[in-house]
Amino acid sequence: MLSALQVCPRHLLVCEKSSFLHEKSRHSTHVETHYYNCCVSILLPECGLLPGKLKHVIDGMGxxxxxxxxxxxxxxxxxxxxxxxxxxxxxxxxxxxxxxxxxxxxxxxxxxxxxxxxxxxxxxxxxxxxxxxxxxxxxxxxxxxxxxxxxxxxxxxxxxxxxxxxxxxxxxxxxxxxxxxxxxxxxxxxxxxxxxxxxxxFRISSSVSKNLHSPVLKSEELHGKEGESCSATEFFEWLGAVSNNIDCDNESSSFISSFCCPEPNILIEQTHLCTITGFITPVKIQQLVNQLREYFNEPKLSQWVSLMVHGFADSPISWKESEHGFFKGGENLYSFVIFNNEDYWLQMAVGTYDGCPP
Structure with missing residues (x-):
């Protein structure tokens, strides 16, 4: 029994970095070929109220x-x-x-x-x-x-x-x-x-977190650099916790939860999380990505924003025409970290019964 409990289901997380301005950037392809999406979460550090243009796009999703x-x-x-x-x-x-x-x-x-x-x-x-x-x-x-x-x-x-x-x-x-x-x-x-x-x-919900510890990110450091930047993998785990309202202010020795914000991190006064739930098409997600790119047209305190997209657990395919299975949880999701210099990180995750993301 003990050996069975120690077996962890296989999962895949693929991380890549690029620029929206790069002529060979694949960001649009990844969005357009992930057809079945049930939830989109937008995280805006140092923001208490959704910007008017972004709110207009969200309200106009139909x-x-x-x-x-x-x-x-x-x-x-x-x-x-x-x-x-x-x-x-x-x-x-x-x-x-x-x-x-x-x-x-x-x-x-x-x-x-x-x-x-x-x-x-x-x-x-x-x-x-x-x-x-x-x-x-x-x-x-x-x-x-x-x-x-x-x-x-x-x-x-x-x-x-x-x-x-x-x-x-x-x-x-x-x-x-x-x-x-x-x-x-x-x-x-x-x-x-x-x-x-x-x-x-669509069901739209918003919440604002006060005094949230947030990882320090540098667009060029996908794998992180000790003392200077967190990695894309560490950020992905933290983003999942914040999106699900999980407390990250724990000590590593805590018995209840040892998960805490990765180092290095900074304290952010307010962070806005907006979540959209429904049957969301790739075109609508692309509109959100484009609007978040414009978010930095005016100076902002934060250097990045993020968008996380969850696919349906029971859809028969994930990306393109790759077969998707369930096993434990049916995970198939991706996230963009969009930086103020038009760089981005793309993180794609699937569970046991799915092929490697493209």
Missing amino acids: SYFVVRNLPLHEFLTQEFNDRFIKKGLFYALSYNTRVDQDNCAAVLPGKLVLSVNKDTYEELGLEGKPSLYSGKPAMRHIVTIDLTDSAMSPGGKKFQRVNWALTEKKPLTFDFLLAWDNSEEPSILSYFSKYAVKECP
Whole structure:
């Protein structure tokens, strides 16, 4: 029993530094290919009130939708393809499904992804691949359908096979979270009106911490420098604690909690934490990143701000089309530390059942 308790689940944290001004900077790619986000937290040191421009972006993020009992074959129709797939960035994620136990589905720009159990996979009869995390023999399979493939046009053999599988052979119905980033086209609310669909506002909360010890950061010191700067890894742990309102003013010898702010650190008079919760698309996150870059257009007491993004624990994919699993907690998240000189740190973390972030 003791040896089992000593085994720590594997996790990955990838840290890199660059500049938004660098022509080969990958910051936009990382944001755009992490499709399913449930929470964004913004931390502003030496700030008691959200700046007007940032507040305007947050308040203008719009809404997302929940639709009940939506059949998967609705994503295959020519009308859906013409209205949504071809004209913007449409996202859907099955709601209240567990990726390690239930059938799950997701729509990312141009593709439908299914994560299904062995019985469902065999009943569907569609081409797929064994899940990386279901053991041998495989008890789960991943099916990816390219909705932009010319063979998926009505009348095509591939379309007929997929449509028959999802309408007659094994009809699959889910509750879905839906999001759409093209306000000029017909809305989700009207298109799915024959189903039980509800518009949901984002939940926004703010808090201000007084006299908070904060790590000293230097943009060029990703791995830290003793006595001068904390490392990206140390900062990532501290940021997680602050975002969850965990007390960091402990002694290393404390029995209850030995976690404390890494050295070197400074005392910050007030720190603003704003958290946005809902089905948040990459476009909205990119807008927040751009606004935080402009935050330093006027002189500030702090030299950095941060933005942390949490992915859904039960989404079938994390970055790009990498399969995502649950295991202990389903972690898949990333954070930006944005410095006043346009440098940034990017930290990407995943749990046991996930591939290395790109």
